[in-house]
Amino acid sequence: MRVNRRMTATVATAAVLGLTLAACGGDTGGEGGGEGGGSQVEVFTWWAAGSEKAGLDALVGEFENQHPDIEFVNGAVAGGAGSAAKDLLQTRLQAQDPPDTFQAHAGMELQDYIDAAQIEDVSDLYDEFGLTDAFPADLVDRLSTEDGAIYSVPSNVHRANVVWANPTVLEENDIDPEAQYADLDAWIADLEKLEAAGVTPLSVGTTWTQVHLLETVLLAGLGAEAYTGLWDGSTDWEGDEVTSALEDFETLMNFTNDDRDGLDWPEATQMVIDGNAAFNVMGDWAVAAFEEQDKELGTDFTATPVPGTDGTFDFLADSFTLPVGAPDAEGAKAWLETVGSLEGQVAFNKAKGSIPARTDADPAEFSEYQQGAIESFANDTIVSSLAHGAATPVATLNAFSDATSKFTTGASDLAGYQSELAAAAAG
Amino acid sequence: MTAATNQLAAPRTTVSRPRPTSKSRYTLGRTLKYAALIFFLVVVLIPVYVLLVTSFKGTGDADPSRAWALPQIWTLDNWATAWTALAPSILRSVAVVVPSAIIAAFLGSLNGFVLARWSFRGANIVFTVILFGMFIPYQAVMIPLNQLVLDLGIPTGVPTLILLHVVYGIPITTLIFRNYYATVPHELIEAGRVDGAGMLRTYWSIVLPLSIPGFVVVLIWQFTSAWNDFLFAVFFSSSQNGPVTVALNNLANGALLQNYGVSMAGALFASLPTLLVYIVLGKYFVGGLMSGSVKG
Amino acid sequence: MLKKLRRLGPPLLMLTPSLILVGVFVYGLIAANFSTSFTDNHTAAQATGQEPAAFVWFTNYFDLLASEDFQHSLMNLVLYTLVFLAGTMVMGFLWAWMLDKPVKGEGLFRSVYLFPMAVSFIASGVVWRWLLNSNQDEQASGLNRLFQMVGLDFLQNNWWNNVTFGIIAIAVPAIWQLSGYVMALFLAGFRGIPDELREAARVDGASEWKLYRYVLFPQLSPVALSALIIIGHMSLKAFDLIMSISKPANYQTKVPAVDMYVFKSSFDYANAAAVGSILLIIVALVIVPYLIRTNREEKR
Structure with missing residues (x-):
């Protein structure tokens, strides 16, 4: 019996020790700054x-x-x-x-x-x-x-409206890597060519990268002024211009990789680096991914404004x-x-x-x-930028993301998508 | 029913084949069974194979497209990187799990003892009231819990998580101990009462020493579930001050340039403690699972 | 009176800490959660007390239940739970049935089948995220690639990248993880059946099927019920798997728990609380009758 009692005492001590440990752990965790002398x-x-x-x-x-x-x-x-x-x-x-x-x-x-x-x-x-x-x-x-x-x-x-491309893939498919696309339609024509050749024309990743693509398409379709108007209410979300921009977005999404929802941006950009996709729309932090793998701007990859957004800096x-x-x-x-x-x-x-x-x-x-x-x-x-918190409060951006994910997985049609975006913008 | 089975069984005896045939059928059945058992064994181990193999691969090699191949070059780099990244959070997991398991087990044993042995009116209702806490979706308390923790001024991270695992561990530990004490012979406890010892003395000097097996089961259960918890961890801590599940999720889903080998090695690191408990104390582990079922 | 106090005092004293904790953290918070869910606390300013929140009673519930998105989440939860339950019960029973009679290497099989239970969803999610890669044919990786390698190409599918049935793919790792647990429950159930009972049936000449149908199954039904309740209640943990395999923002794998997380992180506390309460009500509808039943049985 005595032995057992000692045993319980040990357990109790262990518990107390555990608590002390925990307290120490708590102190070291996260709190950072605080007292101490000086500024x-x-x-x-x-x-x-x-x-x-x-x-x-x-x-x-x-x-x-x-x-x-x-x-x-x-x-x-x-x-x-x-x-x-x-x-x-x-x-x-x-x-x-x-x-x-x-x-x-x-x-x-x-x-x-x-x-x-x-x-x-x-x-x-x-x-x-x-x-x-x-x-x-x-x-x-x-x-x-x-x-x-x-x-x-x-x-x-950072600049959000940048297209990254793999010139080798483009040349292999008879597309001029130096080509400057005047608008989305010109670009889409080349994407079609790539698609027909069995190449993934455009790589994209999970929801936020799709919202990122959406914002550049809206910018290309509406122009800088009307795009800015989307965020202060002066551009009508239900308008025809938005509809046709969303149609372009739908077209572009059809050119993208199937496993997009499982990828984050580095993996989507990697597809261009590896030559598994021709284009990727991503902010200019992507340049680090290319440079880390010793890729040269101009020869191994190109970076241009998203077609139709030249002269605009999506910041x-x-x-x-x-x-x-x-x-x-x-x-x-x-x-x-x-x-x-x-x-x-x-x-x-x-x-x-x-x-x-x-x-x-x-x-x-x-x-x-x-x-x-x-x-x-x-x-x-x-x-x-919409996708990166410059244009709207967090709750609005979340609503845009939900609507976009719903649309790109095929759970809503274009009209439904547009009205959900409009509702999200209205708050 | 007996008659019916007899009747139905009768024709079967008449058509029953000579012994050797039935034996060979038996072997065929047995072969099939072993084949099935081994098939499932392989299926269950598939994810483990991928985890292990990938954790030894170099950066370019560790790619989903090569998931099934062996490493081109075996390397321990991933393990080293994962350890550096996760070691602090593993220590914090220990700091959360050990005290919370002990405290919850102790409270559970008090409750279990009272509810199993001292019959008073409403004991069953009290038990049910406590037990309900085991089944609530924690989402249903998360928002006010967040406020409560803020109001109490408990620092996020380890201290908060200890509190939460203790509190929400009480129902299951109570259940397990109540079932356990129900199996302890009455006479042992009655002996203490005849001595005139009060309830607390009886608990302390007779019941507690008898409870070691119960404690082992409860501690293992609490240890595993708190170690593997993600919900509380993600709401009440961060990769900086939280347990290993949060840090691992961060490592695997958050890194700027993803390194799969490191994520996989990290997943194995994060699982080692519970796996170890399972391997060393497997018998009790299974015991814990059993008592986890609410068969009263 | 004093005697009664002395009799009741100590047990109450021993229960008190737990009762207070459970009272506050379970029942108190559930009440507080309902009260938040009845307000229009949808913004950061209200969440932090800068602006007042007003009572709107059931508006949040009506809005949520009427929204197509939340219906999709609920549908996903139902689908996930059904597949998860069916999968674990079938696998668990099958394994237990195969291991019930003496088998060489039983310990090994049992241990391997059971071990995934010891791993967290977050850790297993790391590898399942790979295995459930949706690429097919020449780009296939993960399980789709494995299917190709063993000549089962037709099994290739896009896993969780399907808006209606994608959630079922998330149940696959969950089944992998918890079938062993159900097996252990059933195995204990099998072993808990007295040998005399089987022998008696055999002596009566009962066929194998009859033996199961009339002797073993009835004995196993309480175990099966326990397993159903525990596994069913674990289906809410789909949250962990979705966080590590898919992403909270992916529409196809949304469940209410994910919605709740997203609401909370954008300071929409009222909707987050309402989602929590809806989950509670769903669970309570199943659990409360079960608890009452168990309670009654014990009284007998």
Whole structure:
């Protein structure tokens, strides 16, 4: 009996030990920043690997130059193209335990944070740091809310309306890789040729990449002005122009790979790299996938604006915010200063492969692809990306995604799709 | 019924063949059975084959189109990468699972003992009320649970998950222990009562020591289900502060440039603890499954 | 009175912690969930208390049940559950039946059939995502490729990439995982049948079929019911598999649990709560009668 009693005591001790262990585990997990002497800034991002991490490291280097007295605390959360980070961030913000600053797509995706009173207006910092003139006026417009407030400082800009192509596949099928398609119809004619030859003409991945394709098709069909009008209600979602754009989208989806719903963008882009597909529409972060596999722009792959969208720059941007109740608001402001500064933007974007939001960077410092993108960004009309949170709040984007997945799996027809999109846009 | 079977069985005896034939039929049947058993064995092991083989493949080699082929070059890189990526979350899984299994088991044994041995009016109702908690879809409590956890100020990640696995583990541990104590001979417990020991003393000095097998079963059950939990984990933690299921899902579905070999090695890592428990304590594991069924 | 307290005190004391926890975390939260589902709490501002939410009673339920998308989710759940139940019960029974009589290597077969149970859906999802690749013919990989290799080309299909029946493909890994569990339940059921009963039947000259029909099956029915209840209730875990094999945004494999997750992540708490409550009601319709029945049986 005594032995047994000792046994139970052991179990009890083990339980207590377990709890202590657990408590330790809890402390080490996630919470990041916090107390400690001096000023420090916990920067919450999803840049934890690859070129994104390289970019962050370069930016931190510049931050330490500019603000040697402030300690940088890395709050990067890996995985899920940011979805894991967003989930954790949501919890932390609700628990009133915000990081000093966090990464978010610039534009309407911030609306939820704004509505929930979780982030501050930083437009006075724009004045203080002279950002208003450094960024293109179009971009500042896209970033401002109706009452003129701005809630984040963009660190970099990506272009969404890019077609990536494999010239070898095109040549094999008697298609000129240098061809500039004036509009979608011209492109579709060549896609038909590829289809007839038994090649996958266009690769695409899971739902969000299909929404990405949709937005470029809408942009091509409607033009920049009417496309922007889709997001402020001045373009009618039920109109004929939208109908014919959706018809083009349907046509394009018929040219895509069957296993699309099981793939994410790297796998879809890989099909072009491997020559298993001729074209892929993806944002210009895809350039990293080509370069990592030692592919040369011009010979091994080409990057052109989606047919019918030349002269338009479909933008999305990563940006940093100032959360309400940030433990170290001064540190956060210092971080935003570096993010907005010329040196910070150059260092960051050279490493990450995106382009600066500022127009005063010297293009010569960047790669061939980036130089082209910088030029377009300076000269083209800038519109907001749908799939990447610039154009609509999260809930609207979710509704667009649902409707798109439903349509591309064949559960709704074009008319049904159009009315669901219209309903989603109306909110 | 007996008569009927007798009648029906009668003609069968008359047509029954000579012994050797029936023996060969028997062997044919047996061969068929073994063939079927082996066929299913292979089918069940197919995913394991793909997992194992792919986990040893290099980047280009680990492609769905080559799923069935052996590695061109065997490499341990994936295992090393997966370990680095998942080790912290595996430790957090341990930190969640061990205390929550122990606490839930202890509470379950208290409840099970009371409900099995102290008959009071409404004992069955109390039991049913607790048991219902085992069957609720957790989606039906998730939204307010999120708010409650925030209000209580419990940090997300490990502490929250311990609490949740304890709370939602109570019904099943109560059930298993109640069934277990129902099998413990009355006399053993009655002896304590005659001594004039109170209920708590009886529990502490007589019942608890008798409960070791029950605890083994319950702990294994709780360990496995908490280790494999994804729903609570994905709602109340992230890859940064959560258990291995969340980290693995992140690794497999989230990486910028996907490395299948690493995902597969990671899946194997994440499964090792439960597999190990299953291999070492398989007998109890099956026992746990049995008591998991609500046959009262 | 004092005596009664002394008699009832300790057991109540021992039950109290659990009763409080279950009371708050199960019943309290279910009530709170219903109350959220009756509001128009659809935005981030309302979810975080910046703006008030008003009671709209059953509007969310009506809207959800009337929407084609949610009907599709419910249909998927039903289809998944039926296939999952049928698959595990048939496989589980077949295996148990084959292993019931002495078999060489029984331990090996049993262990292998049962082991998938020890693995999480998330871990097995990693490999099933490959196996259930929808490419066919020359581009085939995964199981479709295997079918080609063994000359069963006609079995190739696009798995979960089918808007009506795609969800059935998601049930395949679930069947793989839990058939062993059902086997173990049935095996215990078989072994729990006293040998005398079989012998008696045999002495009576009962045929093998009669033996099963009139002696073994009735003895197994409580086990079968338990298995049905447990497996049926596990069908809600399809969520894990869908998260790891398909994607939450894929329309073809949507189930209510996935809808709930998507609602929650876009701060639509009212609809998320309503979906949760609908699931609860569905489960309760099956479970409550079962619990009451079990309860009654025990009283006898």
